[in-house]
Amino acid sequence: MTHTALPLPAADGRNRETHLPINEVFWDVVQGEGPYMGRSCGFIRLGWCNLHCPPCDTAQTWDTSRYDLAVTCPETAVAAAVDRLPARVRMVVLSGGEPLLWQSAPAFITMLDLLGRRGIEVHVETNGTIAPPPSINPFIGHYTVSPKLTVMGGGDPLKRRIKPDAIAAFARLAAAERAAFKFVVADQAHIREVADFAAEHDLEPSWVWVMPEAPDTATLLDRQPVITAGAAAYGYNVSTRLHMIAQCR
């Protein structure tokens, strides 16, 4: 697999004032994963990722060997993306890809500001490799941080997947009830790996959610009981992937 270099925010100064690569904007769905599972929300899915997880379910945001990102993630005016959301949308999840790649782009700040002006609660889903600058924290109600351990992480070396300083920054946000950690696991051994990670990075069990790795609903339902029981023994919280069961987006 080959990957082109990421188009970092400074690479296209003109468009980065107003535009971001946006894969999709959708709404009238529930957050399917993590501590806010079941909450009615909209999604803005940004293009590009700094990791290459083999089981990734949004490879159209980054995998240039399979997708033409100019097509899957067209440069889109953030104001137009926000304008598409009906007034009833009160919570928006910024996902990706890795949305925090864009944290320094003026258009990213503009998007947060426009969402905030509409009184929309903004949540961010991140792989936990890039700490948010404190300046954006007032805009963000919650971070769901999903470090990539063995199940997901086979596409990248450990040093690229796990950035201790960024994890520490998110742990401070978790202590302030502004973040939670969500780990994708397939079996009991993977929950032990989560426990090792949590011990190494001083994560409280109450900050941790575990969720089955599941490309389809049958696998999800198969793995859910084992993972739920395994997590309970550590004091971890559990997520399913509600959007798969409910067959919403």
Ligand SMILES: Nc1nc2[nH]cc(C(=O)O)c2c(=O)[nH]1
């Ligand atoms: N409904 C719904 N919930 C989600 N939670 C995380 C999602 C993701 O793709 O990251 C997702 C998604 O794509 N749809």
Ligand code: SF4
């Ligand atoms: S970090 Fe997330 S978006 Fe990026 S490759 Fe991994 S699963 Fe996909």
Ligand SMILES: [Mg+2]
């Ligand atoms: Mg996802």
